[in-house]
Amino acid sequence: MRAVCVEHPGLRRMPRLDFFAVIFGARWRVCSDHRLPRDTDGDCNRALKRVRVHPTNTFEKRCETLLHELLHAGYDHLDEEWVAQFARDITPVLYRPDTLQFIGLQRIPDSQQRA
Numbered sequence: 150m151r152a153v154c155v156e157h158p159g160l161r162r163m164p165r166l167d168f169f170a171v172i173f174g175a176r177w178r179v180c181s182d183h184r185l186p187r188d189t190d191g192d193c194n195r196a197l198k199r200v201r202v203h204p205t206n207t208f209e210k211r212c213e214t215l216l217h218e219l220l221h222a223g224y225d226h227l228d229e230e231w232v233a234q235f236a237r238d239i240t241p242v243l244y245r246p247d248t249l250q251f252i253g254l255q256r257i258p259d260s261q262q263r264a
């Protein structure tokens with residue numbers, strides 16, 4: 150099983166593709182960070198208010214990881230297995246073409262995305 154919640158503090162340089170998300174009134178930095186260890190899909194650092202997602206994963210995995218880590222950002226005491234299962238279950242609903250069409254978005258194929 151891949152790690153999704155390991156924190157890797159100490160990185161100083163600003164990763165590319167950052168954005169901010171306000172979650173329960175707190176401003177979180179969301180980063181696509183290739184410096185995450187290859188076996189780590191993402192992390193959630195509460196002290197830094199930062200969520201990171203590994204950019205070389207597939208669209209589906211990045212979506213699942215982002216949802217997973219944002220759940221941790223929103224509430225620190227959620228059960229890890231609950232978070233993992235929820236993110237796995239909801240992600241396919243979010244990225245399938247009919248859902249994207251339903252909300253007015255179009256999926257960008259992995260081959261056309263920036264890492």
Ligand SMILES: [Zn+2]
Nearest residue numbers: 153154229232
């Ligand atoms: Zn987790």
